[in-house]
Amino acid sequence: MxxxxxxxxxxxxxxxxxxxxxxxxxxxxxxxxxxxxxxxxxxxxxxxxxxxxxxxxxxxxxxxxxxxxxxxxxxxxxxxxxxxxxxxxxxxxQANKAFKRVDVDKKMEELEKVKNKFGLDDDK
Missing domain, CATH: 3.30.70.330 (RRM (RNA recognition motif) domain)
Known part of the structure; x- marks a missing residue:
C-alpha cells in the first residue's frame, strides 16, 4: 500500500x-x-x-x-x-535571493567608499 x-x-x-x-x-x-x-x-x-x-x-x-x-x-x-x-x-x-540582497548591500558600501575617496556628492 x-x-x-x-x-x-x-x-x-x-x-x-x-x-x-x-x-x-x-x-x-x-x-x-x-x-x-x-x-x-x-x-x-x-x-x-x-x-x-x-x-x-x-x-x-x-x-x-x-x-x-x-x-x-x-x-x-x-x-x-x-x-x-x-x-x-x-x-x-531560495539561496540566490538570500545572497543577492547581501551583494547589493556590499556594492552600495563599495560605491560609498569610492565616492568618499574622490569627494563625490550625489547633489552635483
Missing part, C-alpha cells in the same frame, strides 16, 4: 520554487526549537530547525524537511498561522 502511494506522488509536478527548506519570518522572539518542532513536526519528518539568535536574525528560522511534499504541505498550511499573536510568514528558501 505504501509503495502505491509513493508511486502516485512521483508523478506530481511541483512548482519550481518548492523546496525542502522553509524560511519562516515574523516568529515570536522567545520561541524555542522545541516549540518549532511541535508546530512544524505535525507536517512530516524534520531534518533540522535553525532559529535565528542574533539581532539581525531574531524572529526568523529555517526548517528543513526530509520530504519535499511535507515541506509543501507545511508551507501551504502554516502561512498566516497565529503564534503568540504573530502571523507566520512561511516561504520556500
Amino acid at each position: 505504501a509503495m502505491a502511494a509513493m508511486q502516485k506522488r512521483t508523478n506530481v509536478r511541483l512548482p519550481p520554487e518548492v523546496n525542502r527548506v522553509l524560511y519562516i519570518r515574523n516568529l515570536p522572539y522567545k520561541i524555542t526549537a522545541e516549540e518549532m518542532y511541535d508546530i512544524f513536526g505535525k507536517y512530516g519528518a524534520i531534518r533540522q530547525i535553525r532559529v535565528g539568535n542574533t539581532p539581525e536574525t531574531r524572529g526568523t528560522a529555517f526548517v528543513v524537511y526530509e520530504d519535499i511534499f511535507d515541506a509543501k504541505n507545511a508551507c501551504d498550511h502554516l502561512s498566516g498561522f497565529n503564534v503568540c499573536n504573530r502571523y507566520l510568514v512561511v516561504l520556500y528558501y
